[in-house]
Amino acid sequence: MIVKFVTIAAAGLMAAASLCAQQTGYLKAKVDPGRAGVFVDGKYVGPAANFRMARKYALSPGEHKIKLVEPRYEEIDTTVTIQAGKTTDLKQTMKALPLPKGPFGKLRTENPDKFAAVYVNEHYMGHVDEFSNPWQALELPAGDYSVQIAPASGQPINQKIKIEPGKTTLVK
Numbered sequence: 358m359i360v361k362f363v364t365i366a367a368a369g370l371m372a373a374a375s376l377c378a379q380q381t382g383y384l385k386a387k388v389d390p391g392r393a394g395v396f397v398d399g400k401y402v403g404p405a406a407n408f409r410m411a412r413k414y415a416l417s418p419g420e421h422k423i424k425l426v427e428p429r430y431e432e433i434d435t436t437v438t439i440q441a442g443k444t445t446d447l448k449q450t451m452k453a454l455p456l457p458k459g460p461f462g463k464l465r466t467e468n469p470d471k472f473a474a475v476y477v478n479e480h481y482m483g484h485v486d487e488f489s490n491p492w493q494a495l496e497l498p499a500g501d502y503s504v505q506i507a508p509a510s511g512q513p514i515n516q517k518i519k520i521e522p523g524k525t526t527l528v529k
Contacts, residue, residue: 380417380418380441381415381416381417381418381441381442382415382416382417382418382439382440382441382442382443382444382445383413383414383415383416383439383443383444383445384397384408384413384414384416384421384423384437384439384444384445384447385408385409385412385413385414385444385445385446385447386405386408386409386414386425386447386449387405387409387446387447387448387449388405388406388425388447388448388449388450388451389449389450389451390405390427390430390451391404391405391406391409392404392405392406392427392483392487393405393425393426393427393430393451394425394426394427394474394481394483394484395408395414395423395424395425396423396424396425396426396481397414397416397421397422397423398421398422399422399424401474401481401507402414403472403484404472404483404484405425407472413444416439417439418439418440418441419438419439420436420437420438420439421436421437421438421439422434422435422436423435423436423437423447425449425451426480426481427451427483428477428480428481428482428483429453429454429456430451430452430453430454431451431452431453431454433449433451435447435449457498458498459498459499459522460498460499460522460523461496461497461498461499461520461522461523462496462497462499462520462521462522462523462524462525462526463494463495463496463497463520463524463525463526464477464488464494464495464497464502464504464518464520464525464526464528465488465489465490465491465493465494465495465525465526465527465528466485466488466489466495466506466527466528466529467485467489467527467528467529468485468489468506468508468514468529469508470485470508470509470510470511471484471485471486471489472484472485472486472509473485473506473507473508473509474505474506474507475487475488475495475504475505475506475507476504476505476506476507477495477497477502477503477504478502478503479503479505482495483495485506494525497520498520499520499521499522500519500520501517501518501519501520502517502518502519502520503515503516503517503518504516504517504518504528506528514528514529516528
């Protein structure tokens with residue numbers, strides 16, 4: 358009797374797992390440049406390079422709006438159709454924008470969530486890990502900016518900063 362119950366319970370769990378798999382599809386992003394931010398239905402999910410090979414983003418079946426943002430390239434807006442139990446590959450090459458004019462200063466960021474999105478004047482610029490040490494910083498023309506660091510969970514950090522030529526400003 359116990360063996361029969363265990364077998365029925367195991368079959369029920371396998372059926373539930375199969376049903377969940379049938380209600381989920383996946384997105385892989387093969388984007389050049391790989392540091393482009395991927396937004397699905399308006400939500401930042403991480404840099405495109407995270408979803409190239411080993412990782413994929415689980416989505417419900419149906420149409421989803423995808424936005425690719427990298428500050429040195431033209432943004433791409435597209436729609437993908439996700440099918441249950443299948444992986445959709447998004448392949449895009451972004452077009453470079455003209456280089457900005459200086460003089461420049463630098464913005465550095467610190468946050469425990471290394472993939473937290475960094476926004477400058479409400480425009481996605483990258484993720485924290487790209488600007489988090491003395492050898493990596495975001496170069497910006499001198500001026501006043503509004504910076505937001507938006508972790509995957511928790512409250513975003515908002516700061517008003519001034520970028521000065523030849524100097525580095527840190528936002529924690």
